Amino acid sequence: MNSLYKAKQLILVLAALVSRNFLKIFYVFSIEEKKILFCSHQGNGYICNPKYIYMYFKSKSENKFKYVWVFNKPREFLRMEDSETIVLKINSLKFFYHFLTAKFIIINSSNFPYIPKRRKQIIINTWHGGGAYKKIGQENNIDMYKKITICDFSYMVSSCRKFTNVMSKAFTKNDENKFLNIGMPRNDIFFRNYQDIIQRTLDKLQLSESKKYILCAPTWRLEQEDYDLNFQQLLEICKRKFGGEWVVLFRSHKYHKINTLKKLINEEYVIDVSEYDDMQELICISNILITDYSSCMWDMLLTRKPCFIYAQDIERYTRCNGFYVPPSAWPFLIAKNNEELEHNIMHFKDDIYREKIKMHCKDLGCFENGNATKAIYDFLKEKLINKGTN
Incomplete structure (x- = not known):
């Protein structure tokens, strides 16, 4: 790794740390217990596991949530807006407000290292691939900026025991308690x-x-x-x-x-x-x-x-x-x-x-059984019931 590349990575990390401190001004706003923010591939689409989780939540009539979707090109997704769902541009002021006041944040890849996650927020990284094939994370010499990007989550969804094992080593210092061993929500489709x-x-x-x-x-x-x-x-x-x-x-x-x-x-x-x-x-x-x-x-x-x-x-x-x-x-x-x-x-x-x-x-050790989206739904409801222990 050359010195110029290392310098660029250091600048990104320092910028993220400065941003984290500045954005704490949004801490004056209370966390909304039933607000969920969704983001797939850093705002690149209405896709993958977050999409299928959102669809399942929207199909439930009880325990209504407030949903926030963030995109790079939000105008392409305005059709999604209704009385429960709003669509925002990523990295806008409204985005920072809703990110830092949402109880739950559901993503499928990297998190946002420049945003200071609040202690009572729950970030669920659903990842974007099942099984355990090509290496990623620290075991693949991933750079320091991406390490802080990926690792800041509360829980990660797992498709199989091998995935839990290798990803816990890569991202959580062998803490397997951070993994939801339920399968990939997007793959529920194949079980019906x-x-x-x-x-x-x-x-x-x-x-x-x-x-x-x-x-x-x-x-x-x-x-x-x-x-x-x-x-x-x-x-x-x-x-x-x-x-x-x-x-x-x-x-x-x-x-x-x-x-x-x-x-x-x-x-x-x-x-x-x-x-x-x-x-x-x-x-x-x-x-x-x-x-x-x-x-x-x-x-x-x-x-x-x-x-x-x-x-x-x-x-x-x-x-x-x-x-x-x-x-x-x-x-x-x-x-x-x-x-x-x-x-x-x-x-x-x-x-x-x-x-x-x-x-x-x-x-x-496959966890796929067609019930991953329901498991996420039940998990979030349980967290709301037991919010005093979070």
């Missing part, structure tokens, strides 16, 4: 009949019900490179193996723009769905997932639908980033090139795959 979601998603994307869909979703990596998966060959392989007419849905990571993607997109058989905001809905309509190290593999295995790993840089990624659970222990067939991917698809056996998933979930 989601045919209505499939139809709605197909309609929104104007996709045919008669086609089958391959969702390609590579993760973010520090060193961007061209994506050399041969889509046309992939479609032909899937047709030979599984029958039917296939289409690729390509979803790039929000921080990773594939250089050659524009050349690969074809309205007939490769469709760019990178701007579609709900990954769970894309998984619902997809028959196959192809990823590399993204935690969406965890979400997909809950559906029992086929997932294949296409990881052309697996040796370098292992060396530079590392894994909590080695790829050799995953239930998915791994390919480093198009020829290996063809072999893996053609030799795929559903019964063996399902047995591997079963063992993998057992090995990682």
